[in-house]
Amino acid sequence: MTDARTHLDPATPTLDAMGERTITDLLEEQAGQFGDRTLIVFEDRTGAITELSYAEVRDRAHRCAAGLAARGVGRGDYVVVHLRNCPELLVAWFGMARLGAVFVPSxxxxxxxEIGHIIATTGARRAITEPDLVEPVEQAVADAGGGLEILVARGAAGSHARFEDLLETGGPVPDDQARSMDVCELIFTSGTTRKPKAVMLTHANCLRAGLDSVHCLWLTPGERCLTALPMFHVNAQAFNLFGNLTVGGTLILLEEFRASKFMRQVREHEATQTCLVAMQLRTLIAQPVDPAERDHKVRRLFFAINVTDEEKDAFEERFGIELINGYGLSEAMTLLACSPIAGPRRWPSIGLPSPGRRLLLLDDEGREVAQGEVGEIVVEGTPGRDIMLGYLNDEEATAAALHGRLLHTGDNAYADEKGYLYFFDRKKDMIKRAGENVSAIEVESTLLEHPQIAEAAVVGVPDDIRDEAVAAVVVPTEPGVLSEQEVIDYCREHLSKFKVPTLVTFATQLPRTSIGKIRKDELRKELTGAPAPPPAG
Incomplete structure (x- = not known):
């Protein structure tokens, strides 16, 4: 008998758990069910605490939507949000979502x-920020020729409109204008290009992220997930926001991470799960021992690669918290693989594919590699539901990453005999710095705009705390015309702090292969003393 499945085209729609729903539907459903249950506990930098229930977040989102609509925001409009972790960021996002507008976190x-690049890419006409972050937004707007309205939250607005006044506009609550496959947010991500690309994520992508978190991390009703990870990245959005919202849990949101306070905050907020990046794990291990540091309710802590055997053992033994490793990326709304909660972990494996996810390991010819061989991680799925729709206004980058239902991650891994995955390296020219991705090409392009720099190459070198340091090798137009500090200061004017090189060296020429490609392996050897493999040609 012929298997009927062989007659299905891979593009044929199949039933999935997201359905034709939006993140507005999710908030409405959960607010209707849980009402007075606390959705957000927010602790700001001063230690002040704000709590909002499910119903209160829903009601504020309704009022925000009405206020934005009164200012002309509608379906398909982009709104830049340049805020630290705070309830206003989440209220703004859900308000926009109801209108079918697009959340663009910065x-x-x-x-x-960099803000100017976001504005130019999206054509956004509005931005939301806070008092001590308004200056670069104002400068970006001025550089763009004006015409973009700035709203200021969380304090004095000066000559700008107050975000809080949106909530007092009045008027009817707009109907939900969004659809499941509409773009819900843009995430600007570094990769192999001169400028960050805008990843288009839909409402379905966000709902999928919540479900992945629930299934992989065994989130349950009443969960209390604490995070200091920024909400302008998908990690905190997927695990802490949408994971919690999906099960009716509580999001404990810290404005910032401070190693000296973190374990106390975990105890006081009675957190049951949390997530950190490798750098934060290291800073916690380096803290003085607190006799009460094991007196907590945290069952497990999720992180993503870059932790050594010694660091993992030291953390688990000291704090009594189980570490769960995983892998993901913005283009798939994060959690693609995870260590099993029950069953062997096979450390340092990044785990098994998340439920319903299909991951392939392919060679450069697109063929699956054998067990134990290194191949590129490729994600099979439906664009706009399992993986991104593409990059906004960048057909070339989209075509390079998306081949039909296949998303090429640019990351290499291998699998063992049980199917467990092990991260190997990045095909992409990217540096991991304290949980942030830094595009070497972006930093190089910035350096090459300096009139006294003829050539530049940027590589990552080991950093005991922050994963990798950004190192720049610069060939000046003339010897002695530049100092290391001048190069660093120039980069600070044009790049985010975490992208600025911390190590600058000068050279008369860069090492190259026979076909003219810069030998970054040789540069790493010179900078670290590590041996470089022979050139590939």
């Missing part, structure tokens, strides 16, 4: 030039 480390 890293608060972004310079005016």
């Amino acid at each position: 890293n608060v480390a972004n310079t005016a030039s």
Whole structure:
């Protein structure tokens, strides 16, 4: 008998758990069910605490939508949000979502030039920020020729409109204008290009992220997930926001991470789960021992690669918290693989594919590699539901990453005999710095705009705390015309702090292969003393 499945085209729609729903539907459903249950506990930098229930977040989102609509925001409009972790960021997002508008979070480390790139890419006409972050937004707007309205939240607005006044506009609550496959947010991500690309994520992508988190991390009703990870990245959005919202949990949102306070905050907020990046794990291990540091309710802590055997063992033994490793990326709304909660972990494996996810390991010819061989991680799925729709206004980059239902991640891994995945390296020219991705090409392009720099190459070198340091090798137009500090200061004017090189060296020429490609392996050897493999040609 012929298997009927062989007659299905891979593009044929199939039933999935997201359905034809939006993040507005999710908030409405959960607010209707949980009402007075606390959705957000927010602790700001001063230690002041604000709590909002499910119903209160829904009601504020309704009022925000009405206020934005009164100012002309509608379906398909882009709104830049340059805020630290705070309830206003989430209220703004859900308000926009109801209108079918698009949330465009901006890293608060972004310079005016980087914010200007976001504005130019999206054509956004509005931005939301806060008093001590308004200056680079104002500069970006001025550089763009004006015409973009700035709203200021969380304090004095000066000559700008107050975000809080949106909530008092009045008027009817707009109907939900969005659809499941509409773009819900843009995430600007570094990769192999001169400028960050805008990843288009839909409402379905966001709902999928919540479900992945629930299934992989065994989130349950009443969960209390604490995070200091920024909400302008997908990690905190997927695990802490949408994971919690999906099960009716509580999001404990910290405005910032402070190693000296973190374990106390975990105890006081009675957190049950949390997530950190590798750098934060290291800073916690380095803290003085607190006799009460094991007196907590945290069952597990999720992180993503870059932790050594010694660091993992030291953390688990000291704090009594189980570490769960995983892998993901913005283009797939994060959690693609995860260590099993029950069953062997096979450390340092990044785990098994998340439920319903299909991951392939392919060679450069697009063929699956054998067990134990290194191949590129490729995600099979439906664009706009399992993986991104593409990059906004960048057909070339979209075509390079998306081949039909296949998303090429640019990351290499291998699998063992049980199917467990092990991260190997990045095909992309990217540096991991304290949980942030830094495009070497973006930093190089910035350096090459300096009139006294003829050539530049940027590589990552080991950093005991922050994963990798950004190192620049610069060939000046003339010997002695530049100092290391001048190069660093120039980069600070144009790049986010985490992208600025911390190590600058000068050379008369860059090492190259026979076909003219810069030998970055040789540069790493010179900078670190590590051996370089022979050139590939």
